[in-house]
Amino acid sequence: MTKTAAFFSAAALLLSACGGNGGDTGNGNNGNDGEAAQSDIKVGMAYDVGGRGDQSFNDAAAKGMDQAVEEFGMESQESEAADGEPESAREERLRTFADAGYNPIIAVGFAYSGAVAKVAPDYPDVHFAIIDDEGAQGDNIANLVFAEEQGSFLVGAAAALESKNGHVGFIGGVEVPLIQKFEAGFVAGAEEVNPDIKIEKTYLTQAPDFSGFNDPAKGKTAAQGMFDAGADVVYHAAGGSGGGLFEAAAESGNWAIGVDSDQYELADESVRDSILTSMLKNVDVAVYEFLAEVEGGTFPSGSVRYDLEADGVGYSTSGDFLSQETIDKMEEYKEQIISGDITVSAEP
Numbered sequence: 001m002t003k004t005a006a007f008f009s010a011a012a013l014l015l016s017a018c019g020g021n022g023g024d025t026g027n028g029n030n031g032n033d034g035e036a037a038q039s040d041i042k043v044g045m046a047y048d049v050g051g052r053g054d055q056s057f058n059d060a061a062a063k064g065m066d067q068a069v070e071e072f073g074m075e076s077q078e079s080e081a082a083d084g085e086p087e088s089a090r091e092e093r094l095r096t097f098a099d100a101g102y103n104p105i106i107a108v109g110f111a112y113s114g115a116v117a118k119v120a121p122d123y124p125d126v127h128f129a130i131i132d133d134e135g136a137q138g139d140n141i142a143n144l145v146f147a148e149e150q151g152s153f154l155v156g157a158a159a160a161l162e163s164k165n166g167h168v169g170f171i172g173g174v175e176v177p178l179i180q181k182f183e184a185g186f187v188a189g190a191e192e193v194n195p196d197i198k199i200e201k202t203y204l205t206q207a208p209d210f211s212g213f214n215d216p217a218k219g220k221t222a223a224q225g226m227f228d229a230g231a232d233v234v235y236h237a238a239g240g241s242g243g244g245l246f247e248a249a250a251e252s253g254n255w256a257i258g259v260d261s262d263q264y265e266l267a268d269e270s271v272r273d274s275i276l277t278s279m280l281k282n283v284d285v286a287v288y289e290f291l292a293e294v295e296g297g298t299f300p301s302g303s304v305r306y307d308l309e310a311d312g313v314g315y316s317t318s319g320d321f322l323s324q325e326t327i328d329k330m331e332e333y334k335e336q337i338i339s340g341d342i343t344v345s346a347e348p
Contacts, residue, residue: 037073039295041104044077044097046090048109050214050240051080055266056259057239057283061108061131063261064287072295077102081111083211090115098123104294106287107131110178111210116141127299129290131283132178134303142300144286148178149185149344150337151279151313152235154330155257156189158277158315159233160197161326162255169200169226171219171245173212173238179203181346182237182259182279188344192333200226200234204241213239220244227252233276235259246271255321264318276321280314282306309338 045065047058058080069076077100079093090112097105098119104127107116117136120128129142136143159168170186172179183201190197202222204212212218219241226234227248234249235257236242242258249256250271258264258278267275286306293300306312315330322330336342 037071039072039074041072041291041295042075042077042100042102043069043291044094044100044102044105045079046093046097046105046107046112047078047080048111048213048239049081049083049210052078054214054240055263056242056261057281058108059266060261060281060283061106061287064284065106065291067284067288068291068295072291074291074295083214084209087114091119094119094128095122098126103127104129104291104299106290108283109133110135110176112136127294127301129287129300131286137302139301140299141302142290143303144283144290145303145305146281146283146286146312147305147307147344147346148181148237148279148281148313149188149346150308151281151315152182152185152237153189153192153337153342153344154315154333155235155277155279156186156191157193157330157333158189158322158326159186159235159255159257160190160193161329162276162322163197163233165230165232166194166196167198167200167230167232169223169231169234170202171222171226171234171236171238171241172201172203173236173241174205174207174210175203176207177347179237180348182235184345184348186235187348189333192342193329198230200229200231202226204238212241215241216244216247218244220248223248223256224252227254233257235279237279243267243271246274249274258316262316262318264316272319273321275319278316278318280316282312282314285312308334 052062107130110133113133113135131144134143223245233255236245245256255276260281263278264275
C-alpha cells in the first residue's frame with residue numbers, strides 16, 4: 001500500500017484526533033496530571049516527499065511543529081507525499097485534514113502550491129501555511145519563504161576557501177526555480193572568493209518528477225562523478241538524496257556540504273566527518289513562529305521572508321571543520337549582504 005493510500009485508509013483516525021507519525025504528540029498532556037500546557041488547536045502537517053526522517057527539509061518543519069506541540073499542548077497529525085503521486089492526492093490530503101477539524105494546516109514545500117491554492121478557498125475558516133511558495137495567495141494563507149541564495153552564498157564561499165583543488169560542485173534535487181536559488185547563491189559565493197574556480201553543477205531529476213529529492217543512490221552517483229572529475233567540495237540541495245553525497249564524500253575522502261538542517265548532527269556517524277558545514281534554513285523557526293502566533297489568537301497571511309538579517313538562513317560549524325580564517329571571511333560576507341554591499345541574485 002502506498003503512503004498516500006495508507007493515509008486515506010486511516011482517515012478515521014484523524015476524526016478521533018490521535019497523534020501522527022511523530023509519536024504521541026496529539027494530547028498535549030505528557031503524563032503530568034494535567035499540569036502541562038493544553039491547547040484546543042489541532043495542527044495538520046502535510047510533508048513533501050521523504051517526510052519526517054529525511055534529515056533535511058521535512059525534519060526541520062517537524063522540529064518546529066514538535067516544539068509548538070510540546071510548549072503549547074497542541075494536538076498534531078501528519079502525512080507525507082509519495083513519489084509520483086498525482087496533484088489530486090495532495091489536494092485530498094489537505095481536505096482530509098480540514099474535514100477532520102485540523103486548523104491550521106501546514107504544507108511543507110512548493111509542490112503543494114497548486115493544492116493549497118485550490119483547497120484554501122473552500123475552507124475560509126481554516127488557516128493554511130505553505131513553506132517555500134508565494135504562488136498560492138489568499139486571506140487564509142501564510143507564505144513562509146526564505147533567502148536560500150544568501151545562505152548558499154556563504155557556504156559557496158566556504159567551499160572555495162576550503163577547496164585545495166579550486167574545483168567544487170553543486171547537486172540539485174529537481175531543477176525548479178526554488179532549487180536554482182541554492183545554485184545561484186553557491187556559485188556567486190564561490191566565485192566571489194575565486195573567480196577562476198571550476199564548478200560542477202547537476203540536477204537529479206526534472207519537474208514534474210520530484211523523486212530527485214528522495215533518491216540517495218542517484219545522489220551518490222552524481223557526487224562520485226564530481227569527485228572523480230576533481231571536485232573536492234560538493235554542496236547539495238536535494239533533500240534525502242543528499243545522503244548519497246555524504247556516502248560518496250566519506251568513501252573518497254572529500255568534503256560534502258549539507259542543507260536545510262545541521263546535517264552533521266543528523267547524519268550517520270560513518271559519514272559525519274565528511275560534512276564540512278551545512279547551509280541552515282530555519283524552517284523550524286518559521287513553523288514554530290507561525291504556530292505561536294496562531295496560539296496567541298492571530299492568524300498570519302501573506303508572505304513572511306526569512307533572510308540573513310532575520311536569522312532565517314545561515315551556516316553550521318558542527319564538527320569544527322571550518323578554519324577560523326574561513327569563518328571570519330564568511331562573517332564578513334554576511335555583514336556585507338545584510339548591509340546591501342553585496343546583492344545575491346536568486347537566479348543562476
